[in-house]
Amino acid sequence: MREHSKLFEEVFASDIAGAKRECVCGRVIFNPDGGWDWDEGELEDLFVQAKRDPDMFIAVDYSVQTFDFGTGEIVIGCPCGRALVIEEFSIVESARIARYIRRYHEARIGRSREVLTTLDIRNGR
Numbered sequence: 001m002r003e004h005s006k007l008f009e010e011v012f013a014s015d016i017a018g019a020k021r022e023c024v025c026g027r028v029i030f031n032p033d034g035g036w037d038w039d040e041g042e043l044e045d046l047f048v049q050a051k052r053d054p055d056m057f058i059a060v061d062y063s064v065q066t067f068d069f070g071t072g073e074i075v076i077g078c079p080c081g082r083a084l085v086i087e088e089f090s091i092v093e094s095a096r097i098a099r100y101i102r103r104y105h106e107a108r109i110g111r112s113r114e115v116l117t118t119l120d121i122r123n124g125r
């Protein structure tokens with residue numbers, strides 16, 4: 001399985017790690033050995049589900065961490081590979097993304113100048 005780069009993970013991963021997360025693809029990734037506080041029967045249920053549907057319920061030996069690009073959490077290590085898709089899109093489209101970000105901020109600066117000018121006029125400056 002191809003995965004996103006470590007650099008991408010260092011820059012975009014959320015700062016929170018935990019026992020269990022559901023990826024935007026629907027898979028549940030959980031860390032049974034992390035000393036977490038589970039609800040009564042929760043971990044046992046996860047093992048049952050993992051045995052029944054090992055593609056959708058995946059036990060890992062590390063704290064579960066995610067990316068959140070505003071479209072739902074993508075679990076790091078999830079086999080769906082959605083983080084890789086976003087990373088590759090970012091690389092392939094980096095020139096357009098840079099152009100978009102520059103124009104977006106230029107427009108915001110322009111709008112801020114308009115507001116400041118309006119405020120100055122109202123304040124008699």
Ligand SMILES: [Zn+2]
Nearest residue numbers: 023025078080
């Ligand atoms: Zn996923």
